[in-house]
Amino acid sequence: MHNVILIIIMALVTMFTRFLPFIVFKKNTPPFVKYLGQVLPTAIIGMLVVYCLKDIELLKYPFAIKEIIAVILVIVLQAKTRNSIISILCGTLIYMIM
Amino acid sequence: MKIKTVKTAFIKTIPVMAGYLFLGGGFGILMENAGYGILMSFIMSVIIYAGTGQYLGVSLLVGTASFLTTAITTFMVNARHIFYSVSMVEKYKDTKPYKPYLVFGLTDETYSLLCDIKIADNIDKNLFYFCVTFFNHCYWIMGCTLGNVISRFLPFSTTGIDFSMTALFVATFTEQWITNKNHLPAIVGVFCSLICLFIFGKENFLIPSMIIITFILFFIKPNMEVGNA
Structure with a gap:
């Protein structure tokens, strides 16, 4: 109760x-x-x-390289395609594969 | 027009689907581990419908917290909703009969999908708002209840799928940056949050950030109007 x-x-x-x-x-x-x-x-x-992104560790190995690459990919894809489905799905897939 | 609206809304919510199934799933797993069944997860996801609030809720339930503690901590965690709602007052003005539900379902993700959206003429605006809110709510309920079930089996590796939330926010941010001529609000938002993150720490920086952001944006208003004119 x-x-x-x-x-x-x-x-x-x-x-x-x-x-x-x-x-x-x-x-x-x-x-x-x-x-x-x-x-x-x-x-x-x-x-x-x-x-x-508050949990990423910029100063320790692996220097949040996964997050940085995936975020840059999302920004670039979004700017090029202006299609958030494409940028979000590609960014997430790359992040998961890495 | 109706079908087109529903379809557009569904496509728009796909990233949230991935995120909510995962985040909701995490909640369900927590609930199962804490000894609460699928019915509790279902009820909580239907009537509370707040990610962080529900995660916190599990620990409140486990610790049989007092009513007052529960009320205060829930308020603290969810106080950011006040800011979302403030910025949607105008947008949701003429959204009858959906309005109460739209307000109820204004989560971080629904907010990020709807706060700055440009809706095409061939789309029923109010129905679109409703569909986005409703679809997201469904994904959340599915995620939370599935979590209870899944936790009994070993799931395939879904590590990293929660990044879809980050990607959603980054994509929205980029889109707004391209669309808006005035970059000041975006810069103020990121800059203040970073400073507050360092001062207040990971767990507590959201509320001070939002207060400071609101204050700064409020006080630079006159300059901006001159700039626009």
Whole structure:
């Protein structure tokens, strides 16, 4: 029973973090929220890239060579093809093979 | 139009499928090892639907944490969702009847697929948002429940498939870099996160990063408007 309540708490708190801004800014969106909606995505994606790569060891053997090669491959393929399926799948396959 | 929308949404979510089957699978394996069955994994993945939150949830369950501890730690881990939601308020404005579900399902990956998307005219925008959110949710549920089953057998080597998440973010970042003329938000995002990573460490840098990023972007706003004009 305790476990069931814990799961419900987790679910409610998680929902709260997602719904809060939508409730606060329900009636009309203030200009600064509109502005943040334009610039935050790019910045946060940048942050998520850093987050995903936080465990790599640049100074120790093998110097994160797998990650570096795969990330460069994704960037190059994305810039050339502008097709994220191609760049993501190729990058991941190369990473798995290495 | 409907079929085309669903199809486009499905193709868009394929990278997330790979990532979620793996990440969800990891959660299921943790649950199985902790002695919780497939039903618990299923319920958690349906109603919580948050990767880091659920991983943390396993340890909270195992340690029979108090209600307050559970509420606070879950909030801390998921506080980043507030920032995702803030930047989607405008975009999700006229998305009835899907809106509550779209907000509920705004995970890191769904956010990264939808936050900056340019939708073609022949696609039903709201249905597209819904499909992307729904497909991702399904992959997550499948991954979590399969994890419980798989952990009883030795799976084939799937080491490295979690890199698809990194690749997704890198590809999105590159695409935004090419599309946007103003690179300042991207630079601020990466730079602040790196500094916060060094100061606060791997486990704690997300929240300070987001606060600092939001502040900096907020204060450079006037300059940017001049720049755009």
